[in-house]
Structure formats: structure tokens, C-alpha cells
Amino acid sequence: MSDGPDVSISRGNFEVLLPFHVLLDTKGVIQSAGLPLTKLLGAKTLIGRHVDSVLKVVKPRNIDLSGGARDGFGKRLTVAFSALGERADARAFGMTIAVTVVGEPHVLLALTPGVNARNFIENHGLKISDLGPSDGSADILPLLAMQEEMLEDSKRKSASLAAARDVAERLANHDALTGLPNRRALMRELKRAMDKGTVNVLHMDLDRFKEINDTFGHAAGDAALKHAAACLREVMGDDVLTARLGGDEFIAALEGTRPDAELRALARRLVATMTETFEFGGEALAVGASVGIATKTQDDVLSAEALLHHADLALYKAKRLGNHEPVICSPELRRAQEDFQNLSADIRRGLVEREFQAHFQPQVDARTGTVLGAEALVRWNHPRRGLLAPSEFLDAAARAGLIRQIDASMRRSALDALALGDSQGIAVPKINLNVTIGDLTDPEFCDLLFWELDIRGIEASRLGLEIVEAVFFDENSKEIEQACNTLVSEGFTLSLDDFGTGHASALSLVNLPLSMVKIDRAFAAGVANDARRQAMARSLVSMATTLELEVLAEGVDDEADVAALQEMGCHCFQSFHFCRPMPREAAFKWMSARLADPNTLDHATPDQEDNGLRMA
Template identity: 55%
Template sequence: MAPITLSAETTSQVFPFSILIEGDGRIAFVGPALAKVAGIETLIGKSIFDAVTIRKPMRLDRTQALRDVLGARVVLEVPDRNGSGTLKLYGMACSAEWHGRGHVLIVLTPGVNARQFVECHGLKISDFGPADGSADLLPLLAMQEDMLQDGKRQAAKLRAARDVAEHLANHDVLTELPNRRALMERLSSLLRQSPLAVMHVDLDKFKEINDTFGHAAGDAALQHAARAIRLAVGPQALCARMGGDEFVVVLEGEQTPVQLSACAQRIIAEVSRPFVFQAESLIVQASVGLAIPRPGDALSADDILHHADLALYEVKRTGRSTTALCTPDLLAAHSEFQRISADIRRALTEREFVAHFQPQVDARTGGLLGFEALARWQHPERGTLTPVHFLHVTHRAGLIQQVDAEIRRHVLDTLRHWDAAGFRVPKISLNVTTSDLLDPVFRQVLLWDLDSRGLDSSRVVLEIVESVLYDESPTEIAKACQDLADAGFVLALDDFGTGYASILSLVKLPIAIVKIDRAFACGVARSKSQHALTQSMVGMATSLGLTVLAEGVDHADDVAALLDMGCGSFQGYYFAHPMDAETALAWVIEREYPQESLRRRP
């Protein structure tokens, strides 16, 4: 290949990234663009082998000078004048005449690195040679860079959205505390690592605030409780909202019952501090169940939370705004509860719940007023059980309405059977719970049960315990009582004197019968104070036009004393024990009450 003849001007314009090398290997000329990025002082006059790094051809022999690179592809790395490393260029070597002498010309281009040269050293398109394809790449590279940056921005947005979604998935929006999902994951991990203790916090009076001041006030109460709990336990504890008005606190490390109880008391104290909502000073309180896993228990996260929940239930059962610790005795009691509740469910399917009947009589005439239906469980192994063996479990397990419905079915079937046999019992008394009164369909179901058996509602006395009058829903209770009275049912107030009913309650509610509790009736003839109290209750009820019935009467002298007070209706062992349906009917026949009071009138 014949050498090309070059001038400095031509070389600068056509080959701005070129290097001109003399025969002895020294650099005689550097193109202006290359001089900008590498610095002319670092190249001119120096040996090509010292000034740059030749990557291709590899293993170039200095003794061969540059003859071996003529016509070959060359890759060089030149020093960056900014001192930040080297710059890679690509090109080709050829023979050239410069001022009448032979030289080697290495024509270079940044290639795909053109954007780096532009951004880092301020080169412009005019700095590239007319035949340098690198310049043509610049718009494409710029577009590529824009796309890359846009991709990065989109990726950043996606990461941010993912982080937000992850935060929302693991945190309660209202309180910013970890939610149940996050708690379970963290608690499961902690149980495998170190000792810990768990506190289950439930807010007291929260429903009252929600119902009185609205849901916004309820939200404010939850936020207040979350802040109070975090303040009480410190930043190292794990606090989470389980949902509703329930929170869980996990403390890492060994905790004694005394230490844990002290921490729970701090929570109760902080939560109980008043908080302000719309210029109103409100107070919410807390109950706390405690659980400390014992070494070797091998409990899961669900297990330890269940233990804390059992302790919390114990607090709710015995009193609020305090603490209780889950103990082996409490676990054993719960196991017994589970066993009995499962047995009750089985008994409901087998129809083992029946009614026994205790007569209510008029001691002045000897006439039968009716029967009170009392629940009994005909257990296949334990015999006939009274409510003391199962009533507390039915309430706690939420089965009381099912058991009551089964008892009612048996009572009404028995009443229909007696009617069909020609014996018309005047009235039958059924116990009614708060759950029944708050059930919107209870009245309709009861009326349907009567209609389907051809029975009249006026023959049914519904006994309401005195404590029902002070339930958390007094307005609903009062309306339900009035609706039942309007439907023809007779309402009786049971256990009168043992609760908190007031004279005003007796006036406002459609009560027709007051039942003096056995605590006052039994032994009234032998106690002056008991006699005085009972006489005042009988006098108050009769002055209001109510029928008074004394229950739990076991002795003749008590009957006589109550008769003298003006109470003529009785129920108790003195007259008869509770009996099954067949025995009760036999008792009626044997007593030979006046037939006109028993036989069905045509």
C-alpha cells in the first residue's frame, strides 16, 4: 500500500482522533479531538509504547517497530486527561508521509464510546471527522440513553409502588402499626430465635365511644391507643394492631410474670389517659392478657396468641381494665371448656336437651297457675344434668340460643300433647336471655312456633332476669319487651331483688309478674331483716298492680309468712321438685286440682 501524504491541517480536519508516529516510535502529532480528551502533553514526543496501551494487536514486538500493525485493526487505551482512568479508541494503522518523511498514521474513532467522550469532555459533533461513523451514533446513543433513563425512572416508580404496596400489606392504615400478617411473620421468626412474651390488649369502652360520638371518634381512640401502647413499651417492642380494637405487643428476651404485669399496667395507665376529640375529652381503657411460653413448649405463633387471648378472656370475665396471665390451670380449664362445648354441640344434634317442669301454685286456692320450664341435659353417660353443669359453657360458646330453642321446642310440644290429652295447663314459663331479646326475629319465630302447634301466646310467660334491664342496649331491650307484650305474651321479672332493677324500670317495662328470688323467700319466717326486705318488695310490686310470685320456697312457715305479706303465688320444693313431662302430668292428676282449671273448656 502506497503511503498517503498529509499536512497538519488535513490531518486535523479529516482525522481528529489520529496519532502520527515517527520511525523510532515517538509520537509526532495528535489529532485535536484526541488532544482534548487525553492531553497533548501526555502524548507528543513520547514513545507510543509508553504513552498508550496497545490492546490489539496483542504481543506487539517493539523491535519490529510498527511495521506489523500496518493495515491491521488497532485498539488503544489513552489516558483520560481528567485523571479518571483510560479511554478506549478503535482504528487502523497505515503508512503516511509527513514533511517528506515516512511515518505511521493511526486513524482512531471512539466508536460506541462516543457518548462518553461528549458527556465527559465536552466534545461536539464538529470535533468528529467527516467520515467518522461515531458521530452518526450520537443521536442513537442519546435516544438509547433517554430510553435507559426512562426505564430507570419507571423502575424506580415500580419499586416505590411495590414498597408502598408492601407497606400497606403489612401495616394498618389507621395506626401505622404492623398488621396481623406482619405480626404473624415476625412472631414466627422470633419464636425460633429467642425467649419472648406476648400481651394481647383489648380496649374497654371503645364501643361506647363509637356509638356515642361516631366512627371518627372511634378512629381517634384507636390512634390514641396505638400511641399510648408504643409509649408504654418503648421502641424495641413489636406493637401490632390485630383488627378492631385489639392490639398485640411482643417483648423479646426473658420476662418474669412480675415484669410483664408491670409493663401491662403501664399500657393500661397510658391508654386510660384522656384524649381530645373535637373539643371533647374522651377516655378509653384497656384490658391485657399475658402469655409467656415455657422452655420446651414448642409453641407456634398461633398458639402463643391463643394463650394470650385466653388470659384476656379471663380478664373480661372477672373484671376489666386489669391483667391476667395464662397459666397451666387456665389452659386446663379451657381444655375442659372445649370438651364440654363439643359435647353440647353433639347433644344438640341428638336432642338430649329437654325441659323439666316445676309447678307454680296459688297457695290460697290450691289452684295450678302453671309450670316453669327448666333446662335439663339427658346425658347418655352422666345422667340428667342441671344447668349448673353446662349453662356457663353454653353462654361462652355462643350456644345459649340454640339450647334455649331446643328447650322451647320440647316445652311447646309437651304443652300441645297435654292439651290433646285433655289437660289444659293455664300457663307455661320460659326463660328469655339478652340474646333472645336483641334477636330481631325472636318474636316472629316464637309466634310461628306457637301457631304451628295451635297454641296461644297468652299462655306463655317469658321470664327475664333482672340484670337484662341494665344491658348495654337498654333501648333495644325495652322495645323488644314491649313488642312481646303487644304480641300477647306475659312478661315476668325473674330473680327480683338480686340485681339492680329500679322502680322506674318496673314502671317503664310491661312487666306483669315479679318473682321474689329464693335468697329472700327461703327463710323469710326466721329472719327479721329478710322479712322486712321481702315485705317491702312485695308491697312495692303489689302497689304497682303486679302479681308477686315467690320462688325457692321450701318450708311451710315461709309460705305462711309470705301469705301474710300478700304474696299468694309460689314455686318451690315445698310444693314439688322439677319433673319430666310425664311425671309432671301425673303430679297434676294425682293432686286432683279442680278439673275446670285443667280440662280444656269447649
């Protein structure tokens, strides 16, 4: 039923409206087809042939066109052309309609290439003008083209993101220089391995790495690190987790229970491989290595960080021993570490509480009994442990990097004492302080001294600086020489401490602006009765006096030794024989009396410090 009139349409308009049509009689024989289809499939393939031999309905599956196609009326069909094969992009879409042609009932199969238009154009020789202007197939083409472009864009973007992710992941987990896993990856894998069972960690650190960096440049340092990584891989193999922890530190983590002997042997092999030379810029360079070992058994409750820390403790000890022998972390080592941590924390507390104080040991000229001054010596007035000698804490302080703070504290204490003495009318001629290599190479050290003297109103000439002879062995001697010249030009006096025991060349006696050398107790004590000591002491005194330097002997506890040294030309002394180190009040009292009358006191000295002093 239709409300409108019956429509008649010319063949030409019909072609324009439905270029992809197929007209069937009621028996399914093709009567005519649109021009593009004829172009596509050939007129002979179409006209007069039964529709079943030309095309078939792919979807819905139950539609049969052979019986007049009535069951397809009004439904969307997908058809495949036999001549074009079964490819999805060679199919067309449409529906069947009952029509009347010259009074006879027919079935019209109205098709369109739809989304397959591009395939018909690009691969089957049709043109855009072959597509019906009203069915919208042509409009699908740009949409599909843009979709394809966007899919390509998206694929490219995905590939580039995936590549960037891979690079980022590699960078995040590997050390760029050596290619080994980095700390982040190590910690992750180490934790995984520790969850499974026993893990042994070998912590390797390069020896002389800084030297290579400083001497040959950072590129050589990089070559050394690459050499180390290659050695680690070679010795450990592919199945062992290896990593660069940072700097010149490397880790190998071995899973499973291993005897100490096996771990030691492996570490020795690693060190031996490491010490083989590697080439850099045509030169054969070599580095050494130290290894610390720690184990976490399945029963131990230990974090990955703690395991590495244990290995680090062992490494530290191996480094200190310096014999390239691997060290395995033991309970004793861990206890020693705990002791060190407690002591360094106590030192820090003591610094805050100003417990580090200067004690003083006077220096006298034996010819006249004159007090020349006093050497300030550090003591720790510990609230619980009593008065502590340097041997009780200096090693730990050095390891904890606290020496300079202790020196500064002691210096303040010494200068305060000098200023207080002045205010009390006890004019101690001079206080001598020890200086370290760190002080001498610190460009601000001289200014700091001046500031500390200025605020107390003390002249620079009343401060003597004692340099331990060993510092001159350092290759920075030029820098030290310059610093010494500056200090002397500013009014300070310089002494060379422990003369004879260190490594200073005779030349340093000539080059440095020294006023005095202090002969070490090793040569002075017992000199009266030991011909070899006598010969040595005589040479040292002679060398110094030839250079017009004052000579002071330390550690002389015997009158005969004093006499023997005086006979050689050494008249100044700092020793228990004259006076032990004492706290400020006692020392200043002693010096005050002797300054008033050098001949009034004999050699008997107060003994206050020794009463409570703890020595290591």
C-alpha cells in the first residue's frame, strides 16, 4: 500500500540512481546490471546467467536469491561476487526490492560498494564517477583515508613510545658507562634473590682509581671502570648478578650456600683479573681492587641494604689492610662497627658540649730554665669515662671526618687559655698548636687564625704552628710550602714535629721557613746510653743547627739524656722530665712560677693530668 502515485523511472535515471543494481526475473536470472558492475564483472558473466553463479549472499546466511529472493526483501545484505573471490573488501552491500518491469514482476538487487569503494577504485579499475552520487560511497573515501592516516600516526606514535620506554627502562636500570645493572636494578634483584634463600655479596672497590683519574684524566677513569665491569663479568659469568653500585664500587651477588673458602677464592680471582693491565691511549694502565664479602643465610633477618652494608664493612677493612686479601664480614667486625658508630656519635656530642680541651706541656730552655712556651695537646674531658688521651678517639674521629672540628675546638680552648693568662698577668710567651695538611691547604685557614687571634687580642707571633713531618711526603708539597711562607709572613712561627721519623727530605728543611725542629722521642729517649741513637741524634741536631734552626727534644725523661743532648747542642726540651701535660690552671701556674724565676723550680712537676688520664 502506498499513499503516493506509482513511480515510473527512465533507464538513464535508473542508472544514475542505482549504478550497482542487478535486475532478476522471478526465477533468479539476471536481466540487466548497472554499468560499473558490467565494467567490473563483464556483461557475459552477468546477463542471462542465474544469480547464484554470479554472486551469493554472505550475510544473512539464510537468504536464498534463487527463488526470487523474496525472503531478502527489506533486509540489509552483504554479497560476494564469485568472479572477485571471497575477499571481504570485494563485497557489496544492499537489499532486494520487488519491482515491476513492463508489467512483469521482477526483483531488483540494489547494491553499493559502501566502505569497499576504495578497493573497487584502486584494485578493480572503477572511477569515483562510477559511484552513485546519492549513495554516499564516494564520501566514505576521505573518511577511510583519514582514518588510515590516523591509524598510521597512532602506530608510529606507539612504536616511538615503545622505543622510548625501552630506552628509558634500560637507562633506569643500567649504568650507561659499563652497561651493568645499576644500584636500582641491583636492589630489586637482590631483594628477589634474598627472598628465595642464601645470598653472598662481593663488594669490590678499585684501588688507585682516583690516581688514574687525576693523572690521566676522566676518560682514563672511565676506561678503568669499563675494565672493572668486564673483569667482573668474566670472573662471575652470566648467571651471577653483577652491578655497578656507583663511583668505583661494584657488586656481585651469588645465590646459594657457598663455603668461605670458595668465596675467598672467587674474590682473589677477581682481584687478580682486575690487576691485569688495560689499555688507554696507547698506554698500559693498571688498577687494583679490594673486596669485602658478606652473606645472608635463609634464616638471617637482614635487609638488602644491611647486607650491602655488611659487605661494605668488610671492604673497608680490606682497604685498610691494603694487602689485596678479601675480608669476610664477621660478628666481630660488625661489633667494631657498632663501637665506632657509638664513639663517633659520642665525639659529635662531645664537640657540641665543648668537652675537647687543650692541655699544655711547657717547653723549656735547659740552659737558663726559661719557659719558651707550651704545646697545646687535645684531651677529651668525657663526663662518664674521665679524661681521655687522643689515642682513645683520634682514629674514630679521623674515620668519621671530625678531626678538623676537634682541632678547631681545641684551638679555641688553647687561645682562650692564652687570653685568660694574659688577663691574669701570666704572660705565657707562646702556645704551639699542631696543624694538619688539611689546615695548610685550606686557603681560609690563615684568615681564620687571624680572626681567632684578633677577637682575643693576641699577636700572631705568640702562636707557633707545629707541622707533622709526614705531611711533607705528600705530593702537594709545593702548595704546603706556599702556605707555610704565607703563615710566616703573617707573623706565625713554624716548627717541624717528629723530626727524624717522617719522610721529609732534607730539602724541605731548606725550603720551608722553619724556626725550630722537634727531635722525636724515638731518638732522644735513652740517647745517653745508646751509641746508635747518639750518632743519629747528633746528626739531626747538627743538620738543624747548621741551618740555624732551634732544636727541641721530646720525650727525654732522664737527666743523663738531657745532658747528652745538651752536649750535642740541643738545649730545648718538652718532656716529662721537665713537666707533664697539664690542664690550663696547673700548666699556667707552673709556667707563671718559672717565668717569675727560672731557677726557683726543680724538675719535679705536678702530676694532675696523669692521675686520671686514660690512654689507649
